[in-house]
Amino acid sequence: MKLILKNGKQIVRGNTLKCVDIAIEKGVIVAIGNDLQGDEVIDLGGKLVMPGLVDVHVHLREPGFTDKETIKTGSNAAARGGFTTICAMPNTNPIPDTVKKMNDIKDIIVRDAVVHVHQYAPITMNLRSDELVDMEAMDAFAYTNDGVGVQTSGTMYQAMKEAARINKPIVAHTEDESLLYGGVMHEGIRNKELGLPGIMGITESSQIARDILIAKETGCHYHVCHVSSKESIAAIRFGKTIGVRVTAEVSPHHLILNEMDVCCDDANYKMNPPLRSIEDQQALIGGLLDGTIDIISTDHAPHTVEDKESGFVGSPFGITGSEIAFALIYTHFIKTGMMTLAQVQDWMSLKPAKLFNLKGSSLSVGQSADISVFDLETEHTVKETEFKSKSINTPFIGAKLQGMCALTVVEGEIVWNVI
Numbered sequence: 001m002k003l004i005l006k007n008g009k010q011i012v013r014g015n016t017l018k019c020v021d022i023a024i025e026k027g028v029i030v031a032i033g034n035d036l037q038g039d040e041v042i043d044l045g046g047k048l049v050m051p052g053l054v055d056v057h058v059h060l061r062e063p064g065f066t067d068k069e070t071i072k073t074g075s076n077a078a079a080r081g082g083f084t085t086i087c088a089m090p091n092t093n094p095i096p097d098t099v100k101k102m103n104d105i106k107d108i109i110v111r112d113a114v115v116h117v118h119q120y121a122p123i124t125m126n127l128r129s130d131e132l133v134d135m136e137a138m139d140a141f142a143y144t145n146d147g148v149g150v151q152t153s154g155t156m157y158q159a160m161k162e163a164a165r166i167n168k169p170i171v172a173h174t175e176d177e178s179l180l181y182g183g184v185m186h187e188g189i190r191n192k193e194l195g196l197p198g199i200m201g202i203t204e205s206s207q208i209a210r211d212i213l214i215a216k217e218t219g220c221h222y223h224v225c226h227v228s229s230k231e232s233i234a235a236i237r238f239g240k241t242i243g244v245r246v247t248a249e250v251s252p253h254h255l256i257l258n259e260m261d262v263c264c265d266d267a268n269y270k271m272n273p274p275l276r277s278i279e280d281q282q283a284l285i286g287g288l289l290d291g292t293i294d295i296i297s298t299d300h301a302p303h304t305v306e307d308k309e310s311g312f313v314g315s316p317f318g319i320t321g322s323e324i325a326f327a328l329i330y331t332h333f334i335k336t337g338m339m340t341l342a343q344v345q346d347w348m349s350l351k352p353a354k355l356f357n358l359k360g361s362s363l364s365v366g367q368s369a370d371i372s373v374f375d376l377e378t379e380h381t382v383k384e385t386e387f388k389s390k391s392i393n394t395p396f397i398g399a400k401l402q403g404m405c406a407l408t409v410v411e412g413e414i415v416w417n418v419i
Helices: 071-080 099-112 153-166 190-194 202-218 230-241 252-256 278-289 307-314 325-334 341-355
Strands: 002-012 016-025 028-033 040-043 048-051 053-058 083-088 116-119 170-172 222-224 246-250 371-375 404-410 413-417
Touching: 002 048, 002 341, 002 371, 016 048, 048 341, 053 071, 053 325, 053 341, 071 083, 071 099, 071 404, 071 413, 083 371, 083 404, 099 116, 153 170, 153 202, 170 202, 202 222, 202 230, 222 230, 230 246, 230 278, 246 278, 252 278, 252 325, 325 341, 325 371, 325 404
Parallel strands: 002 040, 053 083, 083 116, 170 222, 222 246
Antiparallel strands: 002 016, 016 028, 048 371, 371 404, 404 413
16 A cells, blocks of 8 residues: 655755655655655645654663553654654663563564664663673663663773674763762752752763763764763763764753753652753753754653652652654744754754664655654644653643644554644
């Protein structure tokens, strides 16, 4: 059966939009043009059509924490947000630190996922030890101890050395735990006003600086998760200038919010790294625009309502992010003229697929039909009742956004449709 996506607007030649029809057959784009004919036609009505979004940083919580999320609900949340490929962090229970545990998760992915899901392997056994996993046997697309961070320099050196040998990335949650001091939000203005313990920016940036030097020594591709501080931007920029294979991501909430948006002891504003100063926020935006930061990733981190009832001190870190990420970026940055559609397409689709050698798609004949369609005109109010994720822990409830996803197609199969 041939599916026609009719009257979509495709980004061409920089930031120009061109009206096109897209023909899909057997999971592949077979034609792009005008007045195409097929067995089933979906009229996009001039909505934006893009290669499917790619998110290299999500927490699907399965196995072990299925009250928060599952591979099924998390992948449906991703589909609602326009993501056709996502990468799941290994802080599950059990942690997938052996081939068998990894294969057990892959079996669930095959059974339940509605989008492409790639599972990270940890760098070390149980995320906390200094014993490396058998990277070659695991054969994951990348390795990370996200949620913890590698605390020992020698362990990170050995990990990067092995990752370089097998040509796989090390993906780092950067956090020197000896500098945490029980902090729950940024060490700045607001934490003092609220009487809450702070997390210094150096907790993150000092470990990035360490890792950049180790990456230079080993030749490893080193990717920094959820960058949050101006000092981290400076360290990454320095690494790039001296030829280190360093890439970095930023999350939408760190681009849009800062510490001053935390008005009270509301744990839906508690994430790790925390919302930092206005100066940090501006450095992140500048770093994305000048290429210091390479991609945007959500750090989708679902928690139950009960998890988040204990305020900043008693609640876990993390917010959900998959379902409204593109709309947040569109509303706050593209509509305001700070960023272009073409740039965001690079940061949220083309570049992450390329950096991690993932299954991605350009909108061209012969490519896999992984396609997302966005409504740039209709204003949408974010509601607690609409989430496909099991969890609703986000500070953006009530936000008015444009750019919500209207249609998501994965290998020619419709996995989200509100057209």
